[in-house]
C-alpha cells in the first residue's frame with residue numbers, strides 16, 4: 001500500500017530490502033501487511049551463483065564472453081507474479097557475488113556474463129529498477145572501476161533503470177563513464193552515523209532513486225518505539241522532496257508498535273504525513289523544478305497577459321516597492337521643506353511633520369504652503385506593465401498622505417490597453433497619466449519630469465533585462481536630483497554542481513549553442529559548491545559611464561564536487577534599507593517572481609574540497625545588443641563561452 005500524504009495526496013513508496021526470498025508471493029504479501037508497497041529483492045537466488053570455473057572469458061578484452069551454458073533454470077519462473085506485480089512490486093538486486101570490477105580476469109569475465117544475464121532477465125520481467133552493489137576493495141579505482149562503469153553503461157543502453165550503491169567519488173566516476181545517463185540513479189545507504197551537512201547536500205543534489213534504511217539507523221525512544229535522531233529526521237525530510245523509494249533493511253529490534261518492520265514503516269509514514277503542505281511559493285515553483293527557460297526579454301519582446309498575471313501574484317515584491325516609494329516620498333518631502341527653510345534654521349522637519357504638512361497644504365514649520373500644489377511630487381513608473389507598481393505608488397501616497405502625480409510609461413501596446421482602462425475606471429487613478437512608448441524617447445510625449453522614478457526591469461541576474469540601458473536612455477525624463485527605485489542592483493555568482501541541469505542543456509541540441517546560453521531555472525537537483533559572491537553592480541541614476549563590465553570571481557569549494565556551471569542571482573536596493581533579493585543567503589522570503597539564472601560550462605570540471613574555483617564573466621554591449629561571455633580559470637581553463645554573443649544575446653531594439 002503506497003503511503004499517501006493526508007492533505008496533499010502526495011505519495012511515498014516504502015519497501016523492504018530482503019536478502020533472500022524463497023517464496024516471492026508470500027514476501028510481497030508480508031511486505032504489504034507491514035504497510036509496504038514493494039520489495040527490494042535479488043532476482044537470482046544465491047544458490048544459483050554461477051561457479052567461476054564454468055565461465056572463464058578467454059581474455060580481458062574479449063568483447064563477447066561465451067554465454068553461460070546450463071540446463072537448470074537460472075531462477076524462479078516469471079509466472080510466480082503477474083507482470084503488473086513485477087512492475088510495481090519488485091526492485092531487483094544484482095547478485096552480490098558479481099564483481100565486474102575484479103582484478104582477476106576470470107572472475108571479471110564470469111561476473112560480466114552473469115551480470116548480462118541478470119540485466120536481461122530484469123528487463124524481461126519489467127521490474128522498476130535494478131540495484132547494483134558498489135565495487136569493493138581494489139575495484140574502486142583504475143581498470144576495475146572502468147570495467148564496472150562500462151558494464152553499467154551497457155545495462156543502461158538496454159533500457160534498464162540502474163541504481164548503484166556508491167561512495168561519492170566512485171559514483172561520480174561511474175556517472176561520468178555512463179555519460180550522465182538519465183536512467184542511472186543512486187541507491188543511498190544510511191547508517192547511524194551521518195556525514196557532514198555539506199556532504200549530505202552534495203548527495204541530495206544527485207539522482208537518488210533508492211534510500212536503504214537499516215533498522216540500526218533508528219533509535220528506540222523512551223516509550224519503546226523506533227524513531228530517528230533529529231539529524232536523521234532532517235535528512236529524511238530533505239529526501240522526501242525527491243521522492244525516492246525507501247527500502248528498510250536489517251532485522252527488526254524488540255520495539256513497540258507491532259510485529260516485524262511495521263513500526264519502522266509507520267514511523268516513516270508518520271514523518272511523511274507531518275510534512276507541511278507546500279507554501280504558496282513552493283506550490284508555484286513545483287512545476288518549474290529543473291525546467292530550463294529562456295530568460296524573458298521585455299525590451300525586445302512584448303510580454304503576454306499571462307506573464308504579467310504571474311508577476312502580479314507575487315505577495316512580496318509589490319509590498320517592498322510600496323514601502324520603498326513611501327519612504328522615498330517622505331524623504332523627498334522633508335528634503336523639499338528643509339530647503340525651503342531659511343538657512344539659519346537648522347534641522348529640517350521629521351518625516352511625520354513633512355507628511356502632515358503636505359496633507360494640510362502648509363510647510364512643516366507652519367509657513368504658508370501655497371506652493372505645495374505646484375510642487376506635487378511626480379512619480380514616474382517606467383515599464384509600468386499592467387500597472388501593479390502604479391497601484392503600489394498610489395497606496396504609498398495614501399498611507400504617507402503625500403499627494404503625487406503619476407506618469408506611467410510603457411512600450412507594450414497591449415499593456416497600454418490595461419493601463420488606459422484602469423485610468424478610466426478607477427477613481428484612484430485620476431492623478432495618473434499613461435504614456436505609450438519607449439522610455440528612451442518618451443521625453444517628447446510628456447513635459448513631466450520625475451522626482452521619483454520607479455522601475456522593475458530586473459532579470460534573474462539583475463541587469464539581464466537591460467535595466468541599465470533603459471534607465472540611462474530615460475535620463476531626459478528625470479529631474480537632476482531624481483530618486484531612483486531601485487537605487488542599485490548587484491548580481492551574484494556561485495559555482496553550481498548539477499548533473500541534472502547539464503544533461504538538460506545537452507538535450508537541447510548538438511553543438512556549442514546550448515552551452516553558450518544562459519537559462520532561467522528553479523534549481524532543484526543542484527548544489528552550490530560555495531556561497532555566492534558579488535559580480536556586476538549598477539547604480540541609478542548612473543554617471544553615464546559604460547555599462548560594460550568584467551568580474552573575476554573566486555570561491556573555495558566546501559566539498560569535492562563537479563562544477564557544471566554557475567548559478568546567478570541578484571540583490572536590489574530599492575530605497576534606504578528596503579530591498580529585494582533572490583540570493584540564497586539573503587533571499588526575500590516568499591518572493592517568487594524570479595528563479596536563478598544558470599550559466600553552463602561545456603565541460604564539467606572536478607574541484608577538490610578546499611580547492612579554488614575561479615571564473616571570468618564579461619558584460620558586453622555593441623551593435624544594438626548586450627551579451628555575456630564567461631570562462632573558467634580554475635581548476636581548469638575553459639574556452640570563452642559565447643564569444644561576441646554568437647549563441648545568446650539580448651536585443652536593445654523594442655519589439
Ligand SMILES: C[S@@+](CC[C@H](N)C(=O)[O-])C[C@H]1O[C@@H](n2cnc3c(N)ncnc32)[C@H](O)[C@@H]1O
Nearest residue numbers: 298299311383384385410411412438439456470
Ligand atoms: C518585468 S516587466 C514589469 C512590469 C510591471 N512593472 C510589473 O511589475 O508587473 C517590465 C515592463 O517594462 C516594459 N519595458 C521594457 N523596456 C521598456 C522601455 N524601454 N520602455 C518602456 N517600457 C519598457 C515591458 O514592456 C514590461 O511591461
